[in-house]
Amino acid sequence: IAGITQAPTSQILAAGRRMTLRCTQDMRHNAMYWYRQDLGLGLRLIHYSNTAGTTGKGEVPDGYSVSRANTDDFPLTLASAVPSQTSVYFCASSAEAGGNNEQFFGPGTRLTVL
């Protein structure tokens, strides 16, 4: 693995189903983030984790949950998907949460909820 990976690349999901989007980084970054990107809107933060074992809510957390059991992995779960969760989901990481630490992005997961 080089950098940050996400799986699946894309998914079509029936409303009401449970879905976990996977994110793994091999850069030993402390901070990780989940964003959604919708046409005409900026990236919106769903959840974040400043270090393994801790998580926090972003701007649009409802309907989503995360866990951070170790440094490398930061899965995002949709407990019961709804059509408004149709979006492109990006996972990102940075060495630390503050300072001039840039965020590195995974390739994204395109999710369609029908």
Next chain:
Amino acid sequence: GQNIDQPTEMTATEGAIVQINCTYQTSGFNGLFWYQQHAGEAPTFLSYNVLDGLEEKGRFSSFLSRSKGYSYLLLKELQMKDSASYLCAVRDSNYQLIWGAGTKLIIKP
């Protein structure tokens, strides 16, 4: 509320110079980032400003005025591969990034 404003779309000619503006109103300020995003791809980091002034990095420069809540990204010697969206983001008092909707830059030959 928090707000980042950028033009939706701009057009420029190959070889020319273009300036993309960003104005912001956020709860606190802990730095401003510019990212490039090609269609269907992930954003990639371009520049970071935390103090007033100009940061130059090759063909790209970024300027910040904290008192005016204003930044711009300057792209020189435009190439066709510079056709992309350019995203402005401000790190707020909670150290989270607040993102603009992005400026789609179209380069014409």
